[in-house]
Amino acid sequence: MEKETVLVVDDEKEIRNLIDIYLSNEGFKVLKAENGIEALEILSSEDVQLVVLDIMMPKMDGIETCMKIRENKNMPIIMLSAKGEDMDKILGLTTGADDYIAKPFNPLELIARVKSQIRRYTKLNTSYEEAKEDGNLDVGELNINPNTHEVKIGEKLVNLTKREFDILVLLAENKGVVFSTEKIYESVWQEEFYDCHNTVMVHIRKIREKIEKDPRKPEYIKTVWGVGYKIEKNL
Incomplete structure (x- = not known):
């Protein structure tokens, strides 16, 4: 090897x-x-x-x-x-x-x-290499392609880091499910959660800055106050 x-x-x-x-x-x-x-x-x-x-x-x-x-x-x-x-x-x-x-x-x-x-x-x-060709995730105008690691809003390509992409995929694959910062960290980082709230919050903020028309009024990643984050089912 x-x-x-x-x-x-x-x-x-x-x-x-x-x-x-x-x-x-x-x-x-x-x-x-x-x-x-x-x-x-x-x-x-x-x-x-x-x-x-x-x-x-x-x-x-x-x-x-x-x-x-x-x-x-x-x-x-x-x-x-x-x-x-x-x-x-x-x-x-x-x-x-x-x-x-x-x-x-x-x-x-x-x-x-x-x-x-x-x-x-x-x-x-x-x-990603083993993912099906039709395995794209569509969230409103947002298209997430696990095969190419690409995210597009309409025809515009959005440049996300690996962590940002992983968080977005996690939420998009589980529409309607609220994920706490602890759950997001352990799912994406594959490590035990300690005091990592700021780490997750920073990544969520960066994703919003890249995919939302107005990051202060997000359409895609919603905050459920006191609980965590989710993507709505009806997008």
Whole structure:
């Protein structure tokens, strides 16, 4: 079986090497870059299944790099940062990251996060490839295609991150069902829910900004106050 490839992007050589050692011992192929520009060059020529991306870097920081990656790639991205404040986490997630770990971090926790994200990514890609050709999900003017990972409003293509797409599919497949933030997190992230309300709320907000005519008065994703979110059956 071919090894999954992880790209580690950090301007600190010691951090790159430490992560390399741990991931290599777990059977991953590890590529390394010291800044965002170098990372994008590697991604243009290598098949990478996951990116570990530091936020604070010279030349091109992790936020800008994440946004560039998300222009045409949907592999999981785990952000690293020496800052642990909520705003840094939210900023990273809104630019398309899938997870966030604050430095200093436990290497075993990072390995667990990497494995979880790759399992999720592989499982979803397999399910999309095996989906039926007529398996499109239609919600009003919204068309969701699991085969191509595309979302359209009429003829306009909507660019969603992998997490945003997964949340939208979950709600669209279960019209009328109200999902709590806990249920959404555990279904999409495939991890036990802790204090992740902000993470889900940020993703819902970003989806609305991309698919709703007026995000403040959403037509598609409705908030059921005190309970969670849903897509109406009659759309």
